[in-house]
Amino acid sequence: MCMIYCPQCGKELQDDAAFCDRCGHKMGEPVGPSEGRWRGRYAARVERATRGPDYLDGVGFGVFLIAVAWVYLQYPWVGTELVAWFRTWVNGPTYLPVILVEPIFLFFIIMGGWGLAEGGLRMISGRISRGLGNIVGALGNFAIAYLIRGYGQGLIGASGLLPGFVIIIGASIVLSAILGSFAWSPRRD
Ligand SMILES: [Zn+2]
Structure with missing residues (x-):
């Protein structure tokens, strides 16, 4: 089974996950402004997860x-x-x-x-x-x-x-x- 990443906090999740089990983000929904508090803590992981590998x-x-x-x-x-x-x-x-x-x-x-x-x-x-x-x-x-x-x-x-x-x-x-x-x-x- 392949892995996906939570767009909000960057946690690795099963590809059929409906919610992130760390930050509660509902998968498939845009990351809203009220969820921005996660970005500071996990910004580097989110960037890695959403922008592919970095050499x-x-x-x-x-x-x-x-x-x-x-x-x-x-x-x-x-x-x-x-x-x-x-x-x-x-x-x-x-x-x-x-x-x-x-x-x-x-x-x-x-x-x-x-x-x-x-x-x-x-x-x-x-x-x-x-x-x-x-x-x-x-x-x-x-x-x-x-x-x-x-x-x-x-x-x-x-x-x-x-x-x-x-x-x-x-x-x-x-x-x-x-x-x-x-x-x-x-x-x-
Ligand atoms: Zn998350």
Whole structure:
């Protein structure tokens, strides 16, 4: 038996279901404005369910591998330096060596650039909720890149790196939650 998805909350249902057993939506009826409260919570699933498969995550993994390879080509010593840094952690946490600043900056810039492209492509294809999530993630990547570069330039002290990182991650989570609470609905066509 094939599966269908609730157009309101995205739950997988038997194809002969008359009602959704999670949100109570009556199958075959349009999703009304009063049901919009579900969209924030399940917007990404609704988009997936109503707009078919999305291959951008696979592309994103490829871009991640390309970013790693590109950083290695630009800074062939980066692996040795990373291993040397991790070894110092045996004796307790140590600050990021300044020599690793530029390779890490480059990596986060590439990932941020891809995040913007991914978000833009998703929004063009009507996946507004996931697209906005990608763009928030991209801004977070750029913020981390410039935080680390600021550390390399002495603008941010070594003890400011971890709090800065935590603030950026926290702000990304809060921003995603705020964006997700709007009633972003997939295009109905
Ligand atoms: Zn439902």
